[in-house]
Amino acid sequence: MLRPLLDFIFAMVLNDYLFTGAENIRLVNGLDVCFGTVEVKNSNSQWETVCDDSWDINNAAVVCSELGCGRAIIALGQAIFGEGTGNVSWIKFRCIGNETSFKSCSSRNATSVCSHSEDAGVVCAASSVVYIAAAVIIVLFISSSLLIVLLVKKRKKMKTIQICSSSIDAVNMPAVLHNERNEETIDDDYEVVDMDPGVREDSDSEQDYVNIDQGDSDPDYVNVETDESEQDYVNMETDDSEQDYINAAITENIIYDRQLQ
Known part of the structure; x- marks a missing residue:
């Protein structure tokens, strides 16, 4: 039952590594290319992290779309995936969400200095982490459902046994009453x-x-x-x-x- 789901996850992860990529943006410090800290390439072709000031789901959506990782699941800050290396970009990006590339979003120079403790990150829908989490949720749901079914069946079985026991007691009660009545009659003679x-x-x-x-x-x-x-x-x-x-x-x-x- 879980084999098709696992095969699908493997195919998606393999597809990410084979076909996902962009020249000017990438995700690092994550488990795969669709999960991690955002880095952009500057004019000197060097990789820099992005400050989490004004970082939101619209920015994350453009990043995920450019990387071919589907839609954005969540936009994160405060170096949630670990602090990056190198420089922090001085440019603050402001995306609407429908841009074709991250660098086509409106931008301006930062008025304050950001450190790597403020590195922005993103989780995209095509990340293997998302599929693994979904698989775990499905397994837990199926296990819980089976457990509930077993408990219900066990309860019905115990109730049936109690009903049978009560029926047997009801059948034997007249004989017990008859014996007690005979004993009372003998005592009262x-x-x-x-x-x-x-x-x-x-x-x-x-x-x-x-x-x-x-x-x-x-x-x-x-x-x-x-x-x-x-x-x-x-x-x-x-x-x-x-x-x-x-x-x-x-x-x-x-x-x-x-x-x-």
Whole structure:
């Protein structure tokens, strides 16, 4: 995917070195001929840097156009690419932006002395730096997009797992409630019977229970033990059992006491 872009960048850089050039202007201290500090040739055919006083994008546009480097991206000053060597031009150029050459721009002699710390520079569109920066931006954009897609897919997957887990819990909940209900029913089958204190003293057991289950469980009994015998029961079952019976082992004294009550 990046191979065509890299091939294009290489071709543009090669084209710059083979076909770009001007007799009276050049860019130095940069990574290629379309990126760097501006130098112009004086009347003595010597190269001089240009002062950044009144240096703007229109001046940079004419420089880039004359060099065959496309349009200007940015005009820079304060020797951003490093200080040049030799002399600093005494001429200050003022371009409109549509001139065919830099020296055809209006100019005047400088009224103040410039040093190399004020050398002007420019970045043109055909510079390899621009293409490299564009390639880096594209790669970062693609990587970010892929990362976002992966994160979204992962989030959807986790949400699906949570929904499935909730569905399983919902399916199992009736069985859990049924088991809890059965346990409560079993626990509620028996109730403590508060018997007469005199009767309770004659009982050998600590508690007497009444089974009040009305379902289809086994026969239900009332423990009315009152003497020294093991247990005496009254069957209180009201469902489909075949017979109800009374254990008549209760003593006459107990029968008499119950009649009094």
